[in-house]
Amino acid sequence: MTGMTTAEMVEISQGCYAFKPELATQYGYIPTKAAGITFCVLFGLSMVLHIAQFCWKRSWWCSVFAIGCLVELIGWAGRTWSSECPYNSNAFMMQISTLIIAPTFFTAGIYILLGRFIQILGHNSSFFTPKQYLWIFCTCDIISLVVQAVGGGLASSESGVSGGNTALGTNIMVAGIVFQLVSISIFMVCAIDFLRRIIKLGLRRSETGSFTTMMVIMALSVFCIYIRSIYRTIELAQGWNGYLITHESYFIGLDGVLMVIAAGVFNVFHPGWLLSSVESLALPTFQDKGYRLTNVVEDR
Template sequence: MSSSNDNSLYEGCKAYQSSVSTSYGYIPSEAAGIAFCVLFGLSMMVHVIQFCWKRTWWCSLFSIGCMVEVLGWAARLWAAICPYNSTAFMIQISTLIIAPTFYTAGIYVLLGRFIQLFGPASSMLTPKRYLWIFCTCDVVSLVIQAAGGGLASSESDEVNGDTSLGTNIMVAGIVFQLASISIFVICAVDFFRRSVRLGYRQALVNGPLSYLVGAMVFSVVCIYIRSIYRTIELAQGWSGYLITHQTYFIVLDGVMMVLAVAVFNIFHPGWLLPTDMAFALPKGQVTVEMDDAEAQRLHSSTEYAGYGHR
């Protein structure tokens, strides 16, 4: 946050003054603002075409996330021209924190689709429970981060204001989000372990589904890297090393989020997920490595009808 007490400097569009630092600790890159607006805008448009074409409406979550990213990077482009404008600063910091939540929500739904394909025995939770639990965690995280951001912003406008409390609340929100993603990863690993024991190993490592699984893992890794970066960045405070050096933000937030969403343009669920429930075990396979309790639950489940040994 800037140390200047001239509030008029943060209204309208004032030219950069070398004697007064900006809220960023630098002047946001105009080239980066244009590049990421274009990249996220293109991904958004392609996602819209894809989910309308294949009628995978839940994939609109990726488009919404891209739209929020465009708003954030447009605000940074605005800040490149008007580096002291407080509205541009608040728009970019709020939208670029929120945007990845839509990507994780899409990934949660995708795992639910996998569970529907492989049957209830492949998961400890139902698809709906996954969605409710982890999306609720994302919403809670966003509320915490928004509250912290609002408090930090209000303090920054005051003479001798203390932004530490608001910053700590924001950090708590991001850590909570990071923890929920970590739990989701554990649940996803459990899903793959169960699916392999049910005899679906070949489906997971070969064929169309393997590409979609790879895309999901890749996207989660990118989001995870970004979340770790954001946690360390805010923990250092508004004058910390990471937050005042733009290169880290461009690479560890901007690039990571482009990769996290663009990978689903290339490996789109509408193309790679089967369109019906006829998902059989490998031909000639008559036994599956599982214990008796799993087998009994598997074959007694009405939800599993249509997946089994044909």
């Protein structure tokens, strides 16, 4: 928006003006309205389902998935707004600040879920206790969330100012995403160790249907979030005028679609149902083998 007076820039960034070829948007393109509406609907439906499911099963900790969907919904609503008002800085800030942090809520749910498995299967199944998983990885999530939110706020505010320097905010955002990648990587190592211990303890194949399903779903969700985080790291590292950030198709495919999968799999295979099956099958199996189990804390 160079070549404009400060008053003109303020007016166009706060109003709703049609796209002008000679005046670039903060995105480098005009967000597609159909994509915005589609993802608003998908995340909205997932959120409603998550709310209904965790209320029905009284698995209140699953509310983090609903919160994640709400944050995604707000972000895609901002992009839908930008499709009509491509120069509006509030719409841009709304989407960049929310979509960058939304996956944090899903990873928090996955961390809690593994802790629940350890509660059910006993302390022998992990070198961390459920409380340690909660404190270590959820604390990492909070740190990542705060860092990304601060960076997103700084970058988006500077991007709407003539001559504004977005480097500091962008670097902070990248640091937050990289920190999240590191914490997810460590979690994946812990999850692999958990599986190794379960196999060693000898949970019978015939009794692992729900357990295997839940682990596959967790792995799929983590994989989607992990790939998305790698994409966002590269995208932001290229800068606000980089190739990835100025081509919407990459954002739709490597952020929007992946996050729909990460959220939706827990609607189809909800932990509230599957954990009950795992508990009823795993407890007798391990008790028969003489392993001392931790107390299982019921949600209901």
